[in-house]
Amino acid sequence: MSCRSGVRGRFLVLFGDSFNAGRVMRQRYYIGDIGDYDGQEVTLEGWLAGRRSSGKILFLQVRDGTGFIQCVVGRGDVDDEIFEELAALPMESSLRVTGHVAVDARAPGGFEVSLVGAQVVSAATLEYPITRKEHGVPFLMDHRHLWIRSSRQFLQLDTPILTPTACEGTTTLFETNYFEESAYLSQSGQLYNEATAMAFGKVYCLSPAFRAEKSKTRRHLIEFWQIEPEIAFADLDDIMDIQEELVAEMVGTVLSERASELGILERDIEALERVKPPFPRITYSEAVELLNKAGHSFEWGGDFGAEDETVLSRQFDRPAMVTRYPRAVKPFYMENDPDDDRVTLSVDMLAPEGYGEIVGGGQRMMDAAQLEERMREDGVPIGDYQWYLDTRRYGAVPHGGFGLGIERVVTWICGLAHIRETIPFPRMLNRMRP
Numbered sequence: 301m302s303c304r305s306g307v308r309g310r311f312l313v314l315f316g317d318s319f320n321a322g323r324v325m326r327q328r329y330y331i332g333d334i335g336d337y338d339g340q341e342v343t344l345e346g347w348l349a350g351r352r353s354s355g356k357i358l359f360l361q362v363r364d365g366t367g368f369i370q371c372v373v374g375r376g377d378v379d380d381e382i383f384e385e386l387a388a389l390p391m392e393s394s395l396r397v398t399g400h401v402a403v404d405a406r407a408p409g410g411f412e413v414s415l416v417g418a419q420v421v422s423a424a425t426l427e428y429p430i431t432r433k434e435h436g437v438p439f440l441m442d443h444r445h446l447w448i449r450s451s452r453q454f455l456q457l458d459t460p461i462l463t464p465t466a467c468e469g470t471t472t473l474f475e476t477n478y479f480e481e482s483a484y485l486s487q488s489g490q491l492y493n494e495a496t497a498m499a500f501g502k503v504y505c506l507s508p509a510f511r512a513e514k515s516k517t518r519r520h521l522i523e524f525w526q527i528e529p530e531i532a533f534a535d536l537d538d539i540m541d542i543q544e545e546l547v548a549e550m551v552g553t554v555l556s557e558r559a560s561e562l563g564i565l566e567r568d569i570e571a572l573e574r575v576k577p578p579f580p581r582i583t584y585s586e587a588v589e590l591l592n593k594a595g596h597s598f599e600w601g602g603d604f605g606a607e608d609e610t611v612l613s614r615q616f617d618r619p620a621m622v623t624r625y626p627r628a629v630k631p632f633y634m635e636n637d638p639d640d641d642r643v644t645l646s647v648d649m650l651a652p653e654g655y656g657e658i659v660g661g662g663q664r665m666m667d668a669a670q671l672e673e674r675m676r677e678d679g680v681p682i683g684d685y686q687w688y689l690d691t692r693r694y695g696a697v698p699h700g701g702f703g704l705g706i707e708r709v710v711t712w713i714c715g716l717a718h719i720r721e722t723i724p725f726p727r728m729l730n731r732m733r734p
């Protein structure tokens with residue numbers, strides 16, 4: 301993003317030339333454009349959004365409304381006085397920092413600023429009331445004017461329903477005519493999300509998904525809705541943190557805003573009240589052991605079916621995240637586990653009380669050549685996926701995301717016996733009418 305087309309560019313579009321009228325503009329830098337300043341010294345003006353320290357180094361998260369950036373400062377890099385001030389500065393204090401911008405894949409936004417100077421503009425006079433712990437909705441609404449400062453920067457970008465290719469494998473595709481060509485109804489917006497995540501960092505789509513799956517269970521629909529976030533510069537642990545936060549937030553909101561409806565449904569409220577992070581995180585291999593210990597024999601290597609998931613999810617009192625499924629049971633796009641090449645950096649979230657899978661996702665394969673090889677192995681027609689491979693050819697980054705099935709989550713939260721109750725006009729194996 302160049303300065304002209306970037307955040308400042310948008311400012312100029314809004315305010316026209318009058319923005320500049322009558323005074324000499326000093327150069328302004330915005331975190332949203334930070335990539336333009338790689339290797340340069342910049343001065344950023346913003347608020348303190350987070351802080352970690354490791355011995356003699358401070359890691360400051362600074363936000364300015366266009367984005368967040370990690371600023372690193374070591375004792376001795378700046379005056380002792382300002383170093384001490386930064387080390388104790390309350391969250392949401394305003395500050396001005398000067399430093400050198402550099403690419404750093406480990407930093408949350410991919411860039412980091414090494415500070416050479418800093419100035420507190422205005423120290424917050426109270427401890428900031430919104431922390432990482434859970435807050436109730438009434439509390440957050442009372443602090444709405446501060447809550448809007450939190451980083452909820454996921455951008456919704458819609459993905460197409462008519463697609464030329466499969467996302468989740470060719471066996472469950474609905475085919476239709478697209479003039480002289482064939483098209484398929486989307487199974488998932490994921491592949492498009494991966495492209496938009498490279499453009500906007502954190503994105504999501506909320507979209508219908510179609511699976512021509514001959515499954516007749518109480519948790520399968522042919523047409524269902526998914527919310528699918530996708531995040532650039534994220535690894536498997538980041539993906540799990542977001543899944544956990546999203547699901548806990550959904551349950552918490554239903555508990556506080558829809559208690560009377562839960563009463564009508566005679567839902568066991570206590571079971572929902574336990575849905576608080578941290579959720580258990582176990583590997584597929586551990587899950588297989590758990591199944592066998594529960595007297596439900598299961599061989600390593602296969603995919604969990606509805607029955608296996610039911611048994612598994614009865615072992616936990618809150619949603620559990622199962623990671624690292626074998627290569628063979630997951631789609632081509634899953635990243636390999638660097639510690640065990642039999643398995644992938646995948647994660648499914650299983651709802652408790654026997655409900656089973658509500659979320660599926662993971663870290664995506666990053667290397668273009670490796671991904672292409674994997675696609676060939678799976679018999680994926682590479683020609684149609686060139687645009688997708690471009691997401692790896694032009695600035696690949698570690699990234700990942702997940703799909704949360706709306707009707708599956710509603711079935712579980714409402715304690716329903718069958719998914720057909722959650723959607724006005726269910727499409728199932730043996731039902732397309734009314």
Ligand code: 4AD
Pocket residue numbers: 467468487488489490511513519520521522524526528529657658659660661662701702703704705706707708
């Ligand atoms: O696990 P799935 O197949 O994953 C994907 O489609 C990924 N591309 C998502 C991503 O990473 N962006 O589906 C995701 C979720 C499942 O966990 C489940 O909740 C729901 O979608 N789902 C269904 N819900 C109802 N009926 C079906 N037939 C479903 N298939 C999947």
Ligand code: MG
Pocket residue numbers: 648657659660
């Ligand atoms: Mg799945």
